[in-house]
Amino acid sequence: MTELQGYLLLSALLFTIGLAGAITRRNAILALIGIELMLNAANLNFIAFWRFGPNPEALTGLMFVIFSIAIAAAEAAVGLALIIAIYRHYKSVNLDEMNNLKG
């Protein structure tokens, strides 16, 4: 097993855990945390493919990930704001109760 495979395996594991959390958790904040985990798994993949890729001198992978983290931070802020708004409206953050989007 090469080093890359180890990273990939870790990131897959991380992604799966994030996905499971996002899907199964009823609490909106925990679901958001799951989503952040999946995002970080993707970031880990970027770093791993850059580090063990054919061209590790150029700092493209690193730059990509920094952008990604910045965007994830912004997105998390938006997500948290949404959750607070939902909480103010429904007095709850249970995702099962938020089913008003259906037609």
Next chain:
Amino acid sequence: MNWIVQYLWLIPALPLVAAGIIAVSKQPHRKLAASLAIGSMGLGFVLSLMAFLATLGHHGEHGQFREVYNFNWLQFGGQWLQLGWVLDPLTAVMLMMVTFVGSLIFIFSIGYMAHDQNFTRFFCFLSLFAAGMLGVVIANSLLLLFISWELVGLTSYLLIGFWYHKPSAAAAAKKAFITTRIGDMGLLLGMVWLYAQSGTLLFYDGGKGCLENDALVRMVAQTAATGMAVTTAIGLLIFLGAVGKSGQLPLHVWLPDAMEGPTPVSALIHAATMVAAGVFLVARVFPLMEVTLDSLAGNADGLPSTALQVVTWVGALTAFFAATIAVAQNDIKRILAYSTVSQLGYMMMGLGVGGVAIGMFHLITHAFFKALLFLGSASVIHGCHEHQDIRFMGGLKKFMPVTFLTYAIGMLALAGFPLFFSGFWSKDEILHAAHGWSVSHWPFYLGCAGALLTAFYMTRQVALVFFGSYRGGHSHSSHRSGSDLKSADTSAHSKEPHESPAVMTVPLIVLAACAVLLGFLGTPWWPAFQGYLGQHHGSAGGVVPLMVGSTLIVFAGLGLGWWLYAKRQRKTADEPDVLEVVRPDIFALLRNKYFFDEAYEKTVIALHAWFARACDFLDRWVWGGAVMLVSAITVGLSWLYRATDEFVVNLGFDAGCKGIRQGGDGLSKLHTGRVQNYLRVIGVALVVLILFLVWGRKA
């Protein structure tokens, strides 16, 4: 233009307004109704008098006063239909007669109809009638005349059927209306033809009217289908209207039946005025009737026109035949009715043989004495507790002296008693003219025979009613079984006949005075009336022998009647008539009016009924069947459409809708609104994608 000509329309308009007001006022307002009606007539009489005075002094270009007032009525296409009224001696004389006699009869009606609960309705109809009659008189347009003419016919119908709860009155009203309608058809056709030929219906229009020279010259030159002049054909058609209205042979059958109406109505409408409207119509269109090619050429010796010959013959035959029928009647009003028919025949004959003045003179004198006789008979009927059969009267002379005296004057005037009574002078004029008629002497003979019969039946009537002893008392009680409503309250009164109140006798006296005095306006030695109507009287030669002759005829009739009926008074009411004993067959023929009604029943009415049945059959089975078939087909088709719609179209559509809805339902289940569900799907899809990629690579 004289102001009275302009306002001549007021004369018919006043009674019309009165009728309108009475029509909307309530039933208990008797005083209002009577005073309105009489007031409008009285005012009309005053206006007529003014109109008459206006015609007296002035003379028009043809030696006769005539002023017209025409106006546009309605437009069709590029033409205006014009109406208008005319004031000439003919109009003035008729206006005076109608308003004067009408006023008296209105006053009389107050007494006669006092106990009738439909008093106001009666006066409403009377006023309406007066309006129509005066409209006929003043009309300067055949159309206006026709409109008023029909109005008069309508009110005649309404008044004959005034007691419509009596089936006989209702039937008589219908008979009168339908029979006169037959004549009016001819009048209408004549009017249309006249309009087609002359382009105007105005009588006088400053040279352009249809009775003036230009139009007559144009029309007389053309010939109709059978070779007679168009004027003759039109004249005959118009005469047909006059035949219907004036009860001439063969359309006279309605007039005796019209006596079912209240007696003042009989006096006003069916003796004095309306039936004279036919005579007046012929007098009005006289220029049209008389014109021939000869007369236009100035050849005065030519034969009279065909139209006038027909008028003469119809009049003479009517005068004679109606007089024979009157001999055998027992109803006091029916005798007078047939006498009216007969006298109208005289008028027609007078028009035919002698011209406007002679016919109109008899019309005016007859209006007065016949109104007098009818009102007298009304007084008799009123006094005898609504009994009309002269066999149940008798000896009324001592019970009702005023009625007797006035009735006697009327009877002598009608019979033509010499020198002192108007009927003598007017009838003599007619006989004199008939004697000089160039076509045939038969009208003269028929007229003489009619005069004899007239004197005879009037004597019979007066003898039976006023002389002898009263036969009504005991027979009245024997007739009590009848369901007559009035018998109950009349028997409560005295059985004796009684004289009528002053409101009824005063008009009688006034009319009697007129019946005497009017005659002196038209004697052969001082023909004021004829001169006024613009007819230059022919030679008075041969008048005296003729007068003596007619006097002898009248005396013969009077004597015969006196000898047969007054000398040998019948003892009881059921005794057969003297003539019936002598010749039962002829008497039965006369009593049944020559079976005219029965003959019409068998021929015209039977044909009509058959035709109606045929039409009914056609309508019910042929046209009705076709309609029913079409409707059945339509109904069947619509059932089919409904079934298709409901069971094919609707069901298919419903099924489609259901499928779509179920699909939608199923799909909407997927759409839960839960974010994590969607995420789950995405996750599963991701796994599937990865598996696909992994295995796809391997394969």
